Amino acid sequence: MNEFQFPPVEMPENASALRASVRRLVEQEVEAGRIVPQSNCWSIHDAAFSQKLGQAGFLGMTWPRRYGGHEKSTLERYVVVEELLAAGAPVGAHWVADRQSGYQILRHGSERARSSILPRIAAGECFFGIGMSEPDSGSDLAAVRSRARKTEDGWRISGSKIWTSGAHQAHYLIALVRTGGAEHQRHGGLTQFIIDTRQPGIDIRPIYNLYGGHDFNQITFDNCWVPFDMMIGEEGSGWDMVTGELAFERSGPDRFLTSFPLLRQAMAALVHDAPDRVLHDQEAAVLGRLISHVMALRTMSVSIAGMLEQGAQPVVEAALVKDLGTAFEREVPERLRSLLPIEAMLGDEHGLDHHWGMTMLQSPSFTLRGGTREILRGMIARGLGLR
């Protein structure tokens, strides 16, 4: 049986200074009433906040300067990202672009795509959606049916995507579509394209979620145009491209910190705001377990960031952290039932009851998005040599 490796990692020397500057920026925004800390904050769209992060140098952090980046290390970026998530700052507008689309473009995009798009992402002014799932292919991504046809002046795309988060606010999607015919195997004949969402032939319709919010969409493409130099990688390389993209999508602290802001607010109410109150043994045990769990997940997640920095591809370790981490994120609002003397409900967005109610309604999606637990466990079993 194979074994997992999670080598220990030293955080960069400037980690404390970086942390302090992120905290300062978030505090200023909270005090000015411009943002309200929330769980699941990487789904909250706030273009003005993204621009502030861009101006502060917190986006495109690891990319070359000539593309608007800051040539920092993966671990320095990790510090910034985990601080923003732990604080519950609204980072949803730029999230996909900064986490994965920009890397795809940097590694596999044309020079025009790099020079025209990356500086805008790093400035917090250009947002992306992920065009993978289709009405009949979610877990089975290789079954996508949307198709691109080569013409004299570029590619023409027709088909449909579903569950596309933020597509209604995104400037572009990176979409996986079929370019090869029946002669190709399922994983062959697929290609990724950068699709401009602001063009005729694209219809983006909302799908409302459990709390009535509009986060994701169904999209139809009717002969949409993509210039030749907006292809990612080579024609037919889409499966390898999408696998590499998923490694970025699955490995970060967003896969275990989604409900951490709620845990923080609950702890403040239970402990810090009532210093004379003594926790019961059962309360202390629940809180202690949650905190030690989050610390263990963080140690594993930082180790993955360290491996990525070394150029490794810890795909199975990332699947393990996502599986354990998203289970943890879902557990937090459930566990609070035995601790908080209030009911979870929607109302004043500053209230703990609202924060809890929203997290409760969002949490079923935590273990689905980015690949379900069953799919990840299949990968983990394969990685361990068990299947």
Ligand SMILES: Cc1cc2nc3c(=O)[nH]c(=O)nc-3n(C[C@H](O)[C@H](O)[C@H](O)COP(=O)(O)OP(=O)(O)OC[C@H]3O[C@@H](n4cnc5c(N)ncnc54)[C@H](O)[C@@H]3O)c2cc1C
């Ligand atoms: C909040 C949210 C945001 C999302 N955002 C995006 C986005 O921006 N872009 C995008 O492309 N997609 C997005 N998705 C889609 C997400 O990636 C899919 O929902 C997910 O991959 C599962 O696909 P599906 O919904 O088609 O379910 P199915 O694949 O139909 O799965 C249904 C059930 O069967 C199980 N199952 C399927 N195959 C197997 C198997 N081989 N072995 C064992 N069990 C299996 C699954 O685990 C699941 O429980 C989002 C989803 C959510 C919930």
